[in-house]
Amino acid sequence: MDLGGLDTNGREIKSAKEMWREEIGLDELDSNNTDNSKRHDWYSKGISYWQGIEASVDGVLGGYGHVNDADVKGSEAFLKTLLPARFGMERCHLVALDCGSGIGRVTKNLLLRHFNEVDLVEPVSHFLDAARETLVHDGDMDDGHKAVNFYCIPLQDFTPEAGRYDVIWVQWCIGQLTDDDFIAFFKRAKVGLKPNGFFVVKENTARNGFVLDKEDRSVTRSDPYFKELFRQCGLYLYSTKDQKGFPGELFPVKMYALVTSKPIGANSRKLKKQNYMPGVIKS
Numbered sequence: 001m002d003l004g005g006l007d008t009n010g011r012e013i014k015s016a017k018e019m020w021r022e023e024i025g026l027d028e029l030d031s032n033n034t035d036n037s038k039r040h041d042w043y044s045k046g047i048s049y050w051q052g053i054e055a056s057v058d059g060v061l062g063g064y065g066h067v068n069d070a071d072v073k074g075s076e077a078f079l080k081t082l083l084p085a086r087f088g089m090e091r092c093h094l095v096a097l098d099c100g101s102g103i104g105r106v107t108k109n110l111l112l113r114h115f116n117e118v119d120l121v122e123p124v125s126h127f128l129d130a131a132r133e134t135l136v137h138d139g140d141m142d143d144g145h146k147a148v149n150f151y152c153i154p155l156q157d158f159t160p161e162a163g164r165y166d167v168i169w170v171q172w173c174i175g176q177l178t179d180d181d182f183i184a185f186f187k188r189a190k191v192g193l194k195p196n197g198f199f200v201v202k203e204n205t206a207r208n209g210f211v212l213d214k215e216d217r218s219v220t221r222s223d224p225y226f227k228e229l230f231r232q233c234g235l236y237l238y239s240t241k242d243q244k245g246f247p248g249e250l251f252p253v254k255m256y257a258l259v260t261s262k263p264i265g266a267n268s269r270k271l272k273k274q275n276y277m278p279g280v281i282k283s
């Protein structure tokens with residue numbers, strides 16, 4: 001990735017390669033040759049940051065708890081177009097995975113309304129304990145929708161159960177992963193999807209290149225940066241939408257629905273149309 005970026009102290013960084021070389025000792029010539037102690041440092045500083053944060057909506061949203069409603073509305077509108085398109089109109093038994101779930105905010109307000117079972121994966125134990133507490137008490141709603149498994153593990157070490165999920169939801173947490181762990185995670189997580197299953201990635205986006213957060217050890221990637229990583233994961237963009245209604249000082253937020261095989265649609269329609277177009281008769 002050749003795009004330059006910034007860190008939160010305003011320091012310019014020439015390229016993502018340079019950032020990863022500095023942060024985790026990634027050697028440009030050999031992506032397997034990384035300094036494990038630096039990588040360990042990257043993740044332990046990230047986890048320590050979140051361990052110091054209160055287990056509340058305001059805590060996991062960095063003091064912006066009031067964007068919760070707009071966030072849930074935006075996600076719901078996006079999800080409502082995707083579920084019938086991928087699984088048909090008939091209601092079937094749907095299962096979702098909430099990645100980097102924090103206190104279970106997304107599971108409680110969104111996923112449990114659409115999925116019969118939801119699993120959560122989150123590395124910070126006091127967040128997951130809070131999630132378990134709310135969801136198990138709230139849970140077993142009248143409609144039988146419930147949170148089932150609570151995995152306390154970071155995404156870079158997690159592999160989902162094969163073929164369990166219709167949707168794997170990744171929101172506001174993938175910036176904690178380095179590029180190589182991002183790619184390895186999605187490659188592994190594909191096995192967790194059922195046929196027609198898909199990923200949703202909902203994340204902050206940098207206007208250019210990337211922004212490295214020195215406090216929580218995360219990176220905010222730009223839209224082209226995400227798309228290049230998705231390509232390297234072997235994922236295809238099925239649909240994308242911008243989140244609306246957030247305060248202007250926040251990063252723009254995008255939602256991406258990603259599938260594991262090339263979607264037939266716009267391109268094939270275009271080709272078909274061309275077949276029926278009147279041709280110019282050459283003399």
Ligand SMILES: C[S@@+](CC[C@H](N)C(=O)[O-])C[C@H]1O[C@@H](n2cnc3c(N)ncnc32)[C@H](O)[C@@H]1O
Pocket residue numbers: 043046047050060061062099100101102103104105106121122123124127153154155156171172173176177
């Ligand atoms: C901004 S909060 C978002 C929580 C939740 N997704 C939400 O939208 O309410 C970021 C979450 O990522 C989690 N996290 C940090 N490092 C992670 C990692 N390596 N793998 C998975 N999640 C991580 C944090 O503990 C925290 O719960």
